[in-house]
Amino acid sequence: MNLALFDLDHTLIPTDSDHEWGRFMAKLGIVDAEKFAKQNDAFYEDYKAGTLDIHAYLNAQLSPLAKHPRAQLDDWHAQFMREIITPAIAPAALELVRKHQQAGDLCCLVTATNAFITAPIGRAFGIEALIACEVETVDNVPEGDLTGRATGTPSYREGKIVRTEAWLASMGKSLGDFEHSYFYSDSHNDIPLLEKVTDPIATNPDDTLRAHAQARGWRILEIFSPRD
Numbered sequence: 277m278n279l280a281l282f283d284l285d286h287t288l289i290p291t292d293s294d295h296e297w298g299r300f301m302a303k304l305g306i307v308d309a310e311k312f313a314k315q316n317d318a319f320y321e322d323y324k325a326g327t328l329d330i331h332a333y334l335n336a337q338l339s340p341l342a343k344h345p346r347a348q349l350d351d352w353h354a355q356f357m358r359e360i361i362t363p364a365i366a367p368a369a370l371e372l373v374r375k376h377q378q379a380g381d382l383c384c385l386v387t388a389t390n391a392f393i394t395a396p397i398g399r400a401f402g403i404e405a406l407i408a409c410e411v412e413t414v415d416n417v418p419e420g421d422l423t424g425r426a427t428g429t430p431s432y433r434e435g436k437i438v439r440t441e442a443w444l445a446s447m448g449k450s451l452g453d454f455e456h457s458y459f460y461s462d463s464h465n466d467i468p469l470l471e472k473v474t475d476p477i478a479t480n481p482d483d484t485l486r487a488h489a490q491a492r493g494w495r496i497l498e499i500f501s502p503r504d
Contacts, residue, residue, distance in 0.1 A: 279454040280376035281440065281469070282403070283461035284387040284394060287479045288369045290500040293361065293397060294337065294389040295320045300356050307340050323388075324482070326465055330388070330435075334409055334426040338390065341411075342424030349422065353396060361397055368499050373401050376458070386440060386459070386469070388432040392422065407431050407439045436469045460497070464488065 285292040298316035302309040315336060322328040341349055376383055384405035385398040391408040398406045412427040413420035431439045444450055451457050457473040459466070464484035470476035478489035479497045489496050 277454070278376075278379070278381045278456040279444075279451070279458065279473075280373075280381040280383045281386045281457070281459040281473070282373065282383070282401075283459075283463065283466055283479070284385055284397065285389060286462040286482075286500075287460055288373070288385075288401060288499075289361065289364050289397070290366065290480070291360075291364055292320065292389075293393050296360050297356060297393050298337065300352075300360060301340060304352065306344070306352070312340075323465070326484075328432070328465075330409070330430045330432045331426070334390065334430065335424075338392075338411055338422065338426060339424040341392065341422045346413075346419060346421045349392070353392070357396055357400070362400065365400060366499060370401065372460070372499065373403060377402065381458075382454075384440075384443065386431060386436050388430065388436070388465070390426070405443070407436070407443055433465050434468045436466065437472055440469065440472075461485070470494070 282288055285294065295316060298312060301307045302312050319328060319333045319336065373383065383403050384407060385394065385403045386407045387394050389408060390411050391406060392411050394408045395406055409426055409430045410428045412423040412425045414423060429435050429438050451472060456475050458475045458477060459470050459473045460477045460479040461470060462480045462482060462485065464482055467485065467488060477495045477497050478485050480500050481489060481496060486496065
């Protein structure tokens with residue numbers, strides 16, 4: 277068994293699910309459209325620049341969700357999947373995941389986007405294991421109402437290493453146990469984890485990651501063209 281780790285946004289889907297969810301909330305009137313859009317865009321630019329304050333970002337994204345019951349949030353998310361995410365999933369991305377699954381590889385989605393947004397997207401790819409920024413629920417009840425706060429170590433930059441190693445340790449495994457450990461990512465923010473695996477694959481890479489991958493002789497994979 278080998279290990280296959282996948283980033284999500286701009287890696288398996290040609291968009292940023294967190295950013296799109298923010299726009300979706302604004303469209304539905306869940307948040308003030310103008311104010312939230314400006315804030316959402318500013319955070320996204322910080323992410324691309326590698327300067328994102330992940331804790332401030334999670335607070336801004338999650339706090340509006342605490343105002344609504346989970347059943348309503350789940351209904352909105354189902355609409356989000358139908359209208360935004362599912363039409364964006366490319367056959368080539370599904371085939372990439374399927375190739376590793378058919379090989380018997382241990383597969384996991386490793387994303388900095390929060391788990392409320394990404395768990396259904398992971399299931400759409402048939403990936404059950406998810407490492408994402410965790411959201412707190414009332415009384416810690418699974419699938420319960422959201423408090424609007426994050427919990428645990430954010431799976432962002434070096435945090436992806438921390439969370440991945442903890443996930444593997446929970447199964448009595450480590451990165452060194454695999455002959456091949458693959459990580460597919462588009463973002464320079466993921467260079468720390470890419471440096472840890474045996475087979476880093478720069479997937480639809482941003483300019484910074486592309487240059488780094490070329491310098492290191494890493495494989496470059498283009499699923500989407502041109503890059504969004």
